[in-house]
Amino acid sequence: xxxxxxxxxxxxxxxxxxxxxxxxxxxxxxxxxxxxxxxxxxxxxxxxxxxxxxxxxxxxxxxxxxxxxxxxxxxxxxxxxxxxxxxxxxxxxxxxxxxxxxxxxxxxxxxxxxxxxxxxxxxxxxxxxxxxxxxxxxxxxxxxxxxxxxxxxxxxxxxxxxxxxxxxxxxxxxxxxxxxxxxxxxxxxxxxxxxxxxxxxxxxxxxxxxxxxxxxxxxxxxxxxxxxxxxxxxxxxxxxxxxxxxxxxxxxxxxxxxxxxxxxxxxxxxxxxxxxxxxxxxxxxxxxxxxxxxxxxxxxxxxxxxxxxxxxxxxxxxxxxxxxxxxxxxxxxxxxxxxxxxxxxxxxxxxxxxxxxxxxxxxxxxxxxxx
Amino acid sequence: xxxxxxxxxxxxxxxxxxxxxxxxxxxxxxxxxxxxxxxxxxxxxxxxxxxxxxxxxxxxxxxxxxxxxxxxxxxxxxxxxxxxxxxxxxxxxxxxxxxxxxxxxxxxxxxxxxxxxxxxxxxxxxxxxxxxxxxxxxxxxxxxxxxxxxxxxxxxxxxxxxxxxxxxxxxxxxxxxxxxxxxxxxxxxxxxxxxxxxxxxxxxxxxxxxxxxxxxxxxxxxxxxxxxxxxxxxxxxxxxxxxxxxxxxxxxxxxxxxxxxxxxxxxxxxxxxxxxxxxxxxxxxxxxxxxxxxxxxxxxxxxxxxxxxxxxxxxxxxxxxxxxxxxxxxx
Numbered sequence: 001x002x003x004x005x006x007x008x009x010x011x012x013x014x015x016x017x018x019x020x021x022x023x024x025x026x027x028x029x030x031x032x033x034x035x036x037x038x039x040x041x042x043x044x045x046x047x048x049x050x051x052x053x054x055x056x057x058x059x060x061x062x063x064x065x066x067x068x069x070x071x072x073x074x075x076x077x078x079x080x081x082x083x084x085x086x087x088x089x090x091x092x093x094x095x096x097x098x099x100x101x102x103x104x105x106x107x108x109x110x111x112x113x114x115x116x117x118x119x120x121x122x123x124x125x126x127x128x129x130x131x132x133x134x135x136x137x138x139x140x141x142x143x144x145x146x147x148x149x150x151x152x153x154x155x156x157x158x159x160x161x162x163x164x165x166x167x168x169x170x171x172x173x174x175x176x177x178x179x180x181x182x183x184x185x186x187x188x189x190x191x192x193x194x195x196x197x198x199x200x201x202x203x204x205x206x207x208x209x210x211x212x213x214x215x216x217x218x219x220x221x222x223x224x225x226x227x228x229x230x231x232x233x234x235x236x237x238x239x240x241x242x243x244x245x246x247x248x249x250x251x252x253x254x255x256x257x258x259x260x261x262x263x264x265x266x267x268x269x270x271x272x273x274x275x276x277x278x279x280x281x282x283x284x285x286x287x288x289x290x291x292x293x294x295x296x297x298x299x300x301x302x303x304x305x306x307x308x309x310x311x312x313x314x315x316x317x318x319x320x321x322x323x324x325x326x327x328x329x330x331x332x333x334x335x336x337x338x339x340x341x342x343x344x345x346x347x348x349x350x351x352x353x354x355x356x357x358x359x360x361x362x363x364x365x366x367x368x369x370x371x
Numbered sequence: 372x373x374x375x376x377x378x379x380x381x382x383x384x385x386x387x388x389x390x391x392x393x394x395x396x397x398x399x400x401x402x403x404x405x406x407x408x409x410x411x412x413x414x415x416x417x418x419x420x421x422x423x424x425x426x427x428x429x430x431x432x433x434x435x436x437x438x439x440x441x442x443x444x445x446x447x448x449x450x451x452x453x454x455x456x457x458x459x460x461x462x463x464x465x466x467x468x469x470x471x472x473x474x475x476x477x478x479x480x481x482x483x484x485x486x487x488x489x490x491x492x493x494x495x496x497x498x499x500x501x502x503x504x505x506x507x508x509x510x511x512x513x514x515x516x517x518x519x520x521x522x523x524x525x526x527x528x529x530x531x532x533x534x535x536x537x538x539x540x541x542x543x544x545x546x547x548x549x550x551x552x553x554x555x556x557x558x559x560x561x562x563x564x565x566x567x568x569x570x571x572x573x574x575x576x577x578x579x580x581x582x583x584x585x586x587x588x589x590x591x592x593x594x595x596x597x598x599x600x601x602x603x604x605x606x607x608x609x610x611x612x613x614x615x616x617x618x619x620x621x622x623x624x625x626x627x628x629x630x631x632x633x634x635x636x637x638x639x640x641x642x643x644x645x646x647x648x649x650x651x652x653x654x655x656x657x658x659x660x661x662x663x664x665x666x667x668x669x670x671x672x673x674x675x676x677x678x679x680x681x682x683x684x685x686x687x688x689x690x691x692x693x694x695x696x697x698x699x700x701x702x
Contacts, residue, residue, distance in 0.1 A: 208458030208519075211422050212475040213447040369443075371424045 024290035031297050035316070039301040042311035044133035047077035050088035050100040057108025059159075063119065066141050067101070076137040092124055092166065094344035095334055098310075099123040099134045107159075116157035125165040126337040127175065130308050135163055170337055173246045178332030179305025182325055184238035185231045185268050186299070193227035193272040194279030195288045202285040207371070216367045220360065224272045231268035232261075239264065248336055259335050259342065263349070267328040270352040273359035274324060280366045299325045304333075327351045373436050375400045375527050375559035376421065380430035383416050383583075390416040392583040393430065398561055398576075403553060405574035406563040407670065413583040414563035415455060418531050421561070422452045435526045448476070451520035451558075455531040459515050461505035465496055468504060468515060469522050476523035490518040493555065494548060510541030517548065521556060528553075530562040534569060542566075546573050567670040577670070579677050586677040595668045598676040599626035600638030603666055604645060607634045609659040618656065622648040629675070638672065 015022065051067060053060050067079040077098070082088035088100045102120040110117040121138050125131040138161055146158040200206040209219070239260055243251035250256075278295075279288060302309070302316045303325035309317060320326045331348035334340040342349075376398035383391040391413040398404040406414045419425040421432055423443035431438060437445040459468045469487045478486060491497045494514040499507060504515055513533060520528060530549065534542040546569060553560050564570050570577050571591045578588040587594060608615065611632045619628045624641035639645040642665045653660050 204454065204456035205458045205460070207424060207452075207454040207456065208472075209475060210424055211447060211450070211452040211454075212472065213444045213477070214475055215444075370426055371419060 018284075018286055020284065020287050021290045024294060028293045028297070031294050035297050035301045038313050038316050040307050042307075042313065043076075044129055044308055044311040045075045046310045047098040047130060047134055048096070049077045049079050049134070050082045050091060050097045051079040051103075052082045052085045052088050052100060053103045054085070054105045055103045055107040057111075059108045059111040059117070060103045063101075063103060063141075063145060066145055070137060070141060074137070076133060089122065092122065093338065094340060095124070095330070095338070097124070098127075098130055101138070111159060114157055117159045118162055119159065120162045120164055122164040122166060124167070124338075126167055126170045126333065127308050128170065128172070130310065131165075133310075138163075167338060168249065171246070174248055174337060175333075176306065177242045177246045177248065178329050178336055179300065179303065179325075180242055181235055181238050181264070181332050181336075182267060182303070182305065182328045183300060185235040185264065185328075186271050186296070186325075188231040188234035189227055189268070189271045189275050190288075190292050192230040193223065194276035194282075195285075196227070197223055197276070198279050198282050198285050198288055201283055210369065210371070216364050216369055220276060220363050220367060224269065224276055224360065227272035227275070228265070228268040231272060232264050235264035235268060236261070243336070250339075253339070256335055256339055259345070260332070263328065263331045263335065263345065266349055266352045266356075267324070267331075270324045270328070270356045270359070273356045273363065277359045277363040277366070280363045281368070299323055302326070303329045305329045324352055324355050327355075372400055374398060374433075375402070376404070376432065376434050376561060378417075378421070378430075378432040381417070381420060381427050381432055382429040383413070383420060383425060384428045390583050391420070391427075394580070394583075394585045395430075396578055396585060396588055398559060400559050401553075401557065402575045403550070403560045403562070403573060405570040405577045406561070406580055407565070407567065407570045407577050407674070408563075408580035409565055411582075412580045414580055415531055416583075417580070418529055418561070418563055422450060422529050423447055448523070449526045451523070451525035451528045453513075453516045453520045453528070453530045453533060455535065457509075457512050457516060459504045459512060459519065462503060464501050464503055465491065465507070465515050465518075466500040469519055472519045473522045478523055486522065486524075487518075490521055493552060494518045508541075510537050510544060513537060513541070513545055514548065517545070517552070521552060521558075524556065525558070527559045527561065528556075530560065532563050532565070534564065534566065542569065549573070567674065571670045579674060581678040587673065591670060594670065594673045598638070598668065598673055599640075600672075601640050601668055602638075602642030602645070603668055603672050604637040604639060604642065604649065604663065605635075605666075606637070606649065606663045607661040608653070609633070609661055611658050612656060615656075615658065618652060619649070622652065624648075636675070638668070642667075 049067070051064065053064065064079070067077075070076055071078045079101070080097070082100075085100070085102055088097065091097045092100050100122045102122065104118065104120070107117045107119065119142075121135065123131050123134050142159060142161045197206065240251075278291070282288065298319065302312065302320040303323050304320060305325065309320045309326065312320065327348040331345040334344040338344070374397040378397070379395050380393050381391060381395070382389065382393055394417065406417060408414050416425060420427045421434060421439060423439055423446050427440065431440055433439070434446045435449045437449065439446050460471075463471070466487060469490065470483065473483045473487065488497070491500055494517055496511065496514055496518065499511065504512060507515065517530075517533070533549065534545050537545065549560060549562075550573065552558065562574075574591060576588065576590050577594060579586040579594075587597070589597065613632070615632050616628055616635070619625065619635055619637060622637075622645050624639040624645040625637055626640060627638040629636045637645065637649075646663070646665055649663075650660065
């Protein structure tokens with residue numbers, strides 16, 4: 001039995017001398033509690049709705065007023081005025097809007113005639129949570145609109161809301177797929193990026209290449225590119241298998257595949273650059289292992305991979321604004337769920353590229369060329 | 372002819388601890404130069420400064436005429452380094468390890484294969500070229516490192532304790548190889564070791580380093596000649612009287628006696644004569660001689676002379692590298 005005690009004593013003594021590991025094991029469940037607690041089930045807000053008024057009559061203006069009232073109070077959505085339905089629908093397709101409310105030219109006439117006036121809500125239904133909130137908000141709005149100021153002398157046919165879905169129904173497994181592709185890239189980055197350098201340091205292997213005439217930039221670029229290549233392969237595998245499992249319609253459209261490859265490459269490089277930056281001054285190989293769980297929670301859940309970012313509290317929305325996962329997940333959602341072009345993901349690609357450049361530059365500055 | 376290595380007043384401090392304290396020396400081209408000292412003496416720190424792995428706190432050094440502080444990349448191009456730790460990738464083959472380093476050193480593509488083949492032959496690893504390094508013995512791995520350090524035709528080769536952890540046969544093989552390669556590649560070699568016999572046999576000149584100071588520097592023969600006595604007698608006694616030390620000092624030929632009453636280390640310029648006198652004096656005084664050994668003066672004696680202690684005592688102390696880790700962790 002004393003031998004067993006020896007093992008226990010050894011492990012506890014070592015554990016006591018790894019403060020980072022202890023801190024991380026305690027922080028991890030707290031981080032999960034807070035992040036996951038706010039990541040799911042929040043009320044979706046801050047949506048953007050294009051308002052196309054082809055009528056301009058007084059009843060239509062009432063709809064504007066009611067929309068503005070929602071923006072000012074519940075803040076479920078903000079109406080943005082569009083003169084042209086085509087432009088509004090283009091922005092909807094490119095993900096700049098969550099829905100478009102079209103008030104047709106005969107709305108006021110039919111309203112005044114009591115002839116069942118209709119407005120159309122064309123919505124991006126690739127996010128069921130967003131879609132449900134939007135329809136809920138507009139249903140309430142139309143009910144308020146139809147609320148008579150005084151008891152009517154005759155029953156007129158009330159205004160109705162026609163909901164138009166832009167895309168075929170998106171099951172939750174398809175909704176999760178973009179996040180899983182990003183996660184597969186991240187998993188490979190965790191084992192194939194900056195951590196290799198930390199391992200080399202722990203084993204003394206880095207002395208071998210630090211005495212060669214390689215520059216800091218060349219060395220970091222080499223580590224990051226090799227990590228990115230491995231991560232791209234992981235991303236491609238998950239994209240293919242995941243698309244088949246989730247039943248993504250027409251998954252092997254060559255144009256879409258080409259765009260997906262671009263996003264996978266840019267995402268892989270952004271995440272691997274971030275990881276090298278985080279690990280650039282780390283010497284203890286236990287640190288990366290201890291950090292990955294926390295990092296994973298902080299990056300994945302606030303990104304909108306499992307629930308729309310519009311439902312998060314302010315602090316989590318702030319994380320999601322700088323989180324590279326957010327932009328990668330958004331880009332994959334556009335390509336996988338909506339089959340959009342580069343127009344819809346240009347901003348994501350720009351952010352991820354800038355993120356990579358900044359992370360690489362900082363890593364080069366912080367890298368110690370000596371022991 | 373300019374020296375291959377020129378060290379001028381170099382200092383390295385880790386916090387309050389001074390690992391290398393104002394050391395200066397030059398290594399001539401074509402020399403095998405040994406830094407001799409126990410763990411913690413500052414040898415590895417010194418070699419790491421010369422190979423650009425550590426910035427000196429003060430002073431400077433030139434390798435092949437290039438300043439290690441002003442132009443570290445220039446230095447890296449002309450040096451080959453075989454660090455103390457085995458730094459080859461275990462998962463890669465011998466050939467792949469050499470190929471990667473040939474690329475890191477910018478060896479032109481057309482020269483790589485013939486160069487690697489030649490080096491593998493010189494370190495007698497041709498048969499193992501495609502074997503993963505993890506499958507090789509310690510001695511063979513060390514030879515891979517040596518070949519790797521030469522893959523770009525360096526002018527100066529640094530070896531940090533190249534034979535530590537190897538069996539006597541492998542140690543001899545490594546030394547033989549270093550000497551052969553030095554001739555073939557017209558190299559200057561600077562190495563560290565704490566094996567006195569190796570330094571004695573293979574180095575042209577030796578610098579004895581202890582506690583970060585340069586204690587002595589010369590050829591092994593001159594170093595041995597510089598200390599009193601040509602022989603050393605090591606003897607242990609029982610029932611030695613209080614004045615036994617004084618009696619030993621008065622024996623014929625004795626130049627110096629160290630140790631205590633029961634174990635003495637006697638430096639003499641006439642081993643046989645002193646031994647005879649010692650035995651007779653012991654018999655007269657009723658002192659029992661438990662053991663007695665006579666040997667020619669070794670570098671160990673030189674070390675004792677210059678540092679005041681034996682290498683095996685010094686080996687027990689923490690090394691400068693250990694201390695630097697302690698300082699780093701303490702930050």
